[in-house]
Amino acid sequence: MNKKSIRDIDVNGKKVFIRVDFNVPMDENQNITNDKRIRATLPTLNYLLENNAAIILACHVGRPKGQRVPELSVKPIVARLSELLGKEVKYAEDCVGEAASKAAADLKPGEVLLLENLRYHNEETKNDPEFAKQLASLADVAVDDAFGVSHRAHASNAGIAQYVEVVGGFLIEKEIQFIGKALSNPERPFVAIIGGAKVSDKIGVISNLLEKADAVVIGGGMANTFLAAQGKGIGSSLFEEEKLPLAKELLAKAEEKGVKVFLPAEVVVADKFAADANHKTVSVDEVPADWMILDNKFSKECQEALENAKTIVWNGPMGVFEFDAFAHGTEDIAHAVAESTGISIVGGGDSIAALKKTGLSDKITHISTGGGATLEFLEGKPMPGIAAIADK
Numbered sequence: 001m002n003k004k005s006i007r008d009i010d011v012n013g014k015k016v017f018i019r020v021d022f023n024v025p026m027d028e029n030q031n032i033t034n035d036k037r038i039r040a041t042l043p044t045l046n047y048l049l050e051n052n053a054a055i056i057l058a059c060h061v062g063r064p065k066g067q068r069v070p071e072l073s074v075k076p077i078v079a080r081l082s083e084l085l086g087k088e089v090k091y092a093e094d095c096v097g098e099a100a101s102k103a104a105a106d107l108k109p110g111e112v113l114l115l116e117n118l119r120y121h122n123e124e125t126k127n128d129p130e131f132a133k134q135l136a137s138l139a140d141v142a143v144d145d146a147f148g149v150s151h152r153a154h155a156s157n158a159g160i161a162q163y164v165e166v167v168g169g170f171l172i173e174k175e176i177q178f179i180g181k182a183l184s185n186p187e188r189p190f191v192a193i194i195g196g197a198k199v200s201d202k203i204g205v206i207s208n209l210l211e212k213a214d215a216v217v218i219g220g221g222m223a224n225t226f227l228a229a230q231g232k233g234i235g236s237s238l239f240e241e242e243k244l245p246l247a248k249e250l251l252a253k254a255e256e257k258g259v260k261v262f263l264p265a266e267v268v269v270a271d272k273f274a275a276d277a278n279h280k281t282v283s284v285d286e287v288p289a290d291w292m293i294l295d296n297k298f299s300k301e302c303q304e305a306l307e308n309a310k311t312i313v314w315n316g317p318m319g320v321f322e323f324d325a326f327a328h329g330t331e332d333i334a335h336a337v338a339e340s341t342g343i344s345i346v347g348g349g350d351s352i353a354a355l356k357k358t359g360l361s362d363k364i365t366h367i368s369t370g371g372g373a374t375l376e377f378l379e380g381k382p383m384p385g386i387a388a389i390a391d392k
């Protein structure tokens with residue numbers, strides 16, 4: 001990459017601010033269920049520690065929208081990171097203000113500090129210049145290693161570059177190199193799989209995928225809006241009504257371009273959103289009015305298209321995999337992806353966790369820390385987080 005990295009700067013004795021993506025899945029008791037996004041930053045953190053830097057880490061957890069939501073605290077991450085690094089990780093109860101500046105000022109080379117959730121302040125997602133300046137003031141240099149948020153123009157990964165030079169960490173460098181190489185001119189057939197729950201965030205990406213992919217598999221919460229666009233009843237399923245016209249447009253565009261779209265052939269419906277819900281498998285034309293779709297089953301044709309693909313990109317689980325009864329659709333797709341002989345890239349916080357649950361992670365060519373970020377990178381759009389890294 002033609003961007004400056006931590007190898008290009010002197011960090012000895014310096015205070016280094018690092019934006020990381022520690023947005024890891026947690027259960028209802030705030031136990032981390034998959035720590036891949038934390039582990040993936042260890043090469044950067046160990047390099048900086050070996051080179052005598054003082055490390056100030058900043059991240060977000062979930063979308064607290066400017067509120068101090070206790071369930072979205074970084075505290076469980078402090079404990080896990082400390083285990084992984086084999087050393088104490090200090091904690092500041094806020095990412096700006098006195099708590100942060102005192103903790104940062106007291107930090108010595110070789111020590112690590114994790115600041116509380118950046119998104120406890122709306123200024124982070126609004127890319128507020130004053131907030132970015134406060135973050136920058138904590139350190140001598142800044143590092144961006146948060147590939148998973150590089151599609152966002154937020155204060156900690158974009159605005160901050162106005163106040164301090166930002167260089168890339170090893171994780172962001174590795175992601176850009178691998179995904180850039182695999183997807184700039186993908187080997188065909190190229191199949192994209194998109195699922196999950198961030199429907200309005202990611203539905204727009206499908207338009208561009210239709211320009212690049214030979215087939216697109218749409219599952220998870222994303223599928224419901226498309227099933228509704230086909231005039232099917234979807235009961236009380238997760239659904240974005242205002243995206244219906246776009247879903248219709250995308251189906252028409254796919255047909256026009258000759259891109260095969262695989263939607264679920266059958267769905268698993270439940271009478272409530274719970275692990276112990278009553279559930280049954282029905283055809284997509286028979287969803288009961290007050291039940292919700294929590295898992296998908298795809299046709300044999302879809303499984304075969306995946307097995308024969310030479311390039312696969314997958315973001316978003318096919319169902320609510322956190323509940324065992326609704327994990328089968330994701331498992332089936334994981335098996336088909338694992339059996340393909342080409343390049344497979346699976347990314348996203350929950351997608352990584354879902355894949356791990358299937359035990360097939362080592363059959364995937366590249367597990368990316370980016371979900372939405374990987375999809376937007378694939379679109380070829382400028383990524384604000386990457387643009388903010390200083391050029392070489």
Ligand SMILES: Nc1ncnc2c1ncn2[C@@H]1O[C@H](COP(=O)(O)OP(=O)(O)OP(=O)(O)O)[C@@H](O)[C@H]1O
Binds near residue numbers: 196220222320351371
């Ligand atoms: N039919 C469905 N109804 C409701 N939620 C669903 C459904 N299918 C999947 N999900 C949920 O989608 C969530 C994951 O979606 P998300 O888009 O956040 O994926 P991700 O891999 O974490 O990507 P990113 O890193 O971009 O956040 C899971 O928690 C899963 O339970």
Ligand SMILES: O=C(O)[C@H](O)COP(=O)(O)O
Binds near residue numbers: 021152372
């Ligand atoms: O989970 C992710 O994809 C990243 O951490 C970005 O989170 P966001 O979609 O809430 O910006």
